[in-house]
Amino acid sequence: MSRTEAHPEPPALAPGEVRTRWIVSTPPILFLSLFFLAPFLIVLLASFQYPGEFGGLAPLLAQGDSPDHGLTWENYQFFFSDTLFAEIFLKSFLVAALSTLLCLVMAYPVAWLIARSPKGRRDLLVLLVILPFASNFLIRVYAWMIILGPQQALAQGVNWVLSALGQEPVNLLFSPFAVLVGMVYVHLPFMILPLATNLEKHDPLWLDAARDLGATSWQRFWRVTWPLSLPGVFAGSALVFIPVLGMFAIPDILGGTRDMLIGNLIKDQFLGVRDWPFGATLSILLTLAVLGLAGLATWAGKPRRGHD
Amino acid sequence: MTRPSPWLLLAAGLVYAFLYLPLAIVVAYSFNDSRLNAEWVGFTLDWYRTLFNDGEMLLAARNSLLIAFTASLSATVLGTLAGMAMHRYRFRFLPFLVITPVAMPEILLGVSLLVFFLQALHLTLGMVSVILAHITFSIGFVAIVVRVRLHGLDEKIFEAARDLGATPWQTFRWVTFPLILPAMAAGMLMAFALSLDDFVITFFTAGVGVSTLPLQIYSMIKIAVTPEVNAVSTLLMLLTLVLVIAASRLDKTFMKGAA
Incomplete structure (x- = not known):
C-alpha cells in the first residue's frame, strides 16, 4: 500500500x-x-481427511464403527504413489508454458503498435483487444470447435496436404493442438494489455540514441526494448500462466479423452468419482504452485538497477 | 517518432484477425439455413425463432439476469466499502482478501465454495449459492475500480469537508459518494457482465438446482451442437458489447482497473 x-x-x-x-x-x-x-x-482441512462412504468427507471424530475418521497424510501419499498424477501436473505446466510463450510472441507486435500509436488511435486499438474478450468465454471456445471441425476448410486443407505427402489424415479437433489454440485465444488479451502499458512508458529517444550509436534494428530491440519490457512480460505471463494451469473447460471441450490437465483431474474428484479429500489435496497442490509462480513473477518483475 | 514498419503492421493485423475471425464465424453461422456449422447454405432467422421458443433457454436467461442483478448490486455495496477501506485505512490483510479471489484460478474458488456450501452450511445448491459465489469474485473488481478513482482525487476536498464541520456520514453522502459514483456504476456494470459470463464457478456451485445461460450453452456444446448456440452467442455478444461500452463511457479509469 x-x-x-x-x-x-x-x-x-x-x-x-x-x-x-x-x-x-x-x-x-x-x-x-x-x-x-x-x-x-x-x-x-479436507485434504487431510478420509473420503466419506457416499462421497463427501468422513467425520473427523469417531462415529459408530466407521474405521476412517480423523486426519491422515494418505491423500498426499496417494498423489506421490502414482506417476500418473505427477505426469498430469507436468503436462499442465508444459501446456501453460507453451501457451504463455505463444501469447507472448503474438502479443508483442500488437502491444508495440498500441504503444507507438497516437493517443486517440491507441484507445481504439486497446478497445479492439478488449471487445472479443468481453464476449462469453464458452462462445470463444465454441468458435474453435467450429473452425477446427473435420468438415471445415482448415482440417480438409491440412489433410489434403498430409495425404499428398502420403501421411495418415489427422483430427484437429479433440487434440492437444486444439487445446493449445483455445488456451492462447482465450488468454491473449491478458498478455497484450500489460505489455502495451509497459511499452507506452518507453521514451522513443532511447531508441534514437541507440540508432545514433550505430545499433541495428535487431540490436535496438534485443538490447534496449526487450530488457526494458521485462516487467510487462512477467506481469502478462503470470496473467496467462496461472489461469491456464487451472483450466478445465478448454481441455473438456476442445481436447480428447487423453488431454486431461490438473483442472480436469480436480473436477473429476469433486463431480465424477467423488473423492473429495483427494480433490482437496490436488487443489492445495495447485494453490502452492500458483503461489510459488506469483512470488516468482513478482520477484522477476521488479525493476533492477541498470535497467532503469 | 518512427513510423511502424510494414512487417509490424502485418503481424499486428494478423493477430487482430485471429481475435475477430472466430467470433465472426459464430455470428455468420447463426444466420445459416443449415443444421451443420459446415458450409453456407442461405440466410435464415430460424435459429433465433428456435431460441425464443426454447423454454429451458429462456428460463436459464431469466436466472442469469436475476443472479447478475442481485450479485452485482451486493458486490457494488461491499466492493465500494472494501475500496474505501483499502484507500483510507491501512489494513494489510484487506488487499489480500479482496485481490486473491480475483487472481487465483477460478476452479479453486469453485471447488472450495462447493465443499463449504455442502459440508459447512448444509445448503442445497441453487440460486442462493450461485449468487453468494458471484458476489465473492465480483467484490475485488468493484473495489479496484473504486480505489483507483479515490487515488485520483485530491485529499484536500475531504479535509475541507471535515474542517467545515461535516460528520463522516455527511462527508460521504455529499462529497465522496457523488465523486465515486461513476466508478461505482462502472464497477457494477463490470460485476454484472462478469456474473453473466461466469461458467467455472457457477458450474461448481449451481448443482442441479439452477441453470444459467453459460451452463445451458455448455451442455448444448457437449451434447448436441446446433446453430441455436450460435444465435444465443450472438445475442450475448451484443449484450456484453453494450455493457463494456457503457462501463468505459462511465469511467475513464475503468479500463485500467480491468487490466
Whole structure:
C-alpha cells in the first residue's frame, strides 16, 4: 500500500473516524472471511481427511464403527504413489508454458503498435483487444470447435496436404493442438494489455540514441526494448500462466479423452468419482504452485538497477 | 517518432484477425439455413425463432439476469466499502482478501465454495449459492475500480469537508459518494457482465438446482451442437458489447482497473 503514504493523513483518527473505520471495513472483511477464507481453510482441512462412504468427507471424530475418521497424510501419499498424477501436473505446466510463450510472441507486435500509436488511435486499438474478450468465454471456445471441425476448410486443407505427402489424415479437433489454440485465444488479451502499458512508458529517444550509436534494428530491440519490457512480460505471463494451469473447460471441450490437465483431474474428484479429500489435496497442490509462480513473477518483475 | 514498419503492421493485423475471425464465424453461422456449422447454405432467422421458443433457454436467461442483478448490486455495496477501506485505512490483510479471489484460478474458488456450501452450511445448491459465489469474485473488481478513482482525487476536498464541520456520514453522502459514483456504476456494470459470463464457478456451485445461460450453452456444446448456440452467442455478444461500452463511457479509469 505504498500509494496511501503519498497522501498525508491526519496524525490520528478522530473519535468519529474510528467508528467509521469499522463501519466501512467490517462488512467486506466479514463477507470475504466467510465466503473466501473459510472455504479455503476447509479445503485445506479436507485434504487431510478420509473420503466419506457416499462421497463427501468422513467425520473427523469417531462415529459408530466407521474405521476412517480423523486426519491422515494418505491423500498426499496417494498423489506421490502414482506417476500418473505427477505426469498430469507436468503436462499442465508444459501446456501453460507453451501457451504463455505463444501469447507472448503474438502479443508483442500488437502491444508495440498500441504503444507507438497516437493517443486517440491507441484507445481504439486497446478497445479492439478488449471487445472479443468481453464476449462469453464458452462462445470463444465454441468458435474453435467450429473452425477446427473435420468438415471445415482448415482440417480438409491440412489433410489434403498430409495425404499428398502420403501421411495418415489427422483430427484437429479433440487434440492437444486444439487445446493449445483455445488456451492462447482465450488468454491473449491478458498478455497484450500489460505489455502495451509497459511499452507506452518507453521514451522513443532511447531508441534514437541507440540508432545514433550505430545499433541495428535487431540490436535496438534485443538490447534496449526487450530488457526494458521485462516487467510487462512477467506481469502478462503470470496473467496467462496461472489461469491456464487451472483450466478445465478448454481441455473438456476442445481436447480428447487423453488431454486431461490438473483442472480436469480436480473436477473429476469433486463431480465424477467423488473423492473429495483427494480433490482437496490436488487443489492445495495447485494453490502452492500458483503461489510459488506469483512470488516468482513478482520477484522477476521488479525493476533492477541498470535497467532503469 | 518512427513510423511502424510494414512487417509490424502485418503481424499486428494478423493477430487482430485471429481475435475477430472466430467470433465472426459464430455470428455468420447463426444466420445459416443449415443444421451443420459446415458450409453456407442461405440466410435464415430460424435459429433465433428456435431460441425464443426454447423454454429451458429462456428460463436459464431469466436466472442469469436475476443472479447478475442481485450479485452485482451486493458486490457494488461491499466492493465500494472494501475500496474505501483499502484507500483510507491501512489494513494489510484487506488487499489480500479482496485481490486473491480475483487472481487465483477460478476452479479453486469453485471447488472450495462447493465443499463449504455442502459440508459447512448444509445448503442445497441453487440460486442462493450461485449468487453468494458471484458476489465473492465480483467484490475485488468493484473495489479496484473504486480505489483507483479515490487515488485520483485530491485529499484536500475531504479535509475541507471535515474542517467545515461535516460528520463522516455527511462527508460521504455529499462529497465522496457523488465523486465515486461513476466508478461505482462502472464497477457494477463490470460485476454484472462478469456474473453473466461466469461458467467455472457457477458450474461448481449451481448443482442441479439452477441453470444459467453459460451452463445451458455448455451442455448444448457437449451434447448436441446446433446453430441455436450460435444465435444465443450472438445475442450475448451484443449484450456484453453494450455493457463494456457503457462501463468505459462511465469511467475513464475503468479500463485500467480491468487490466
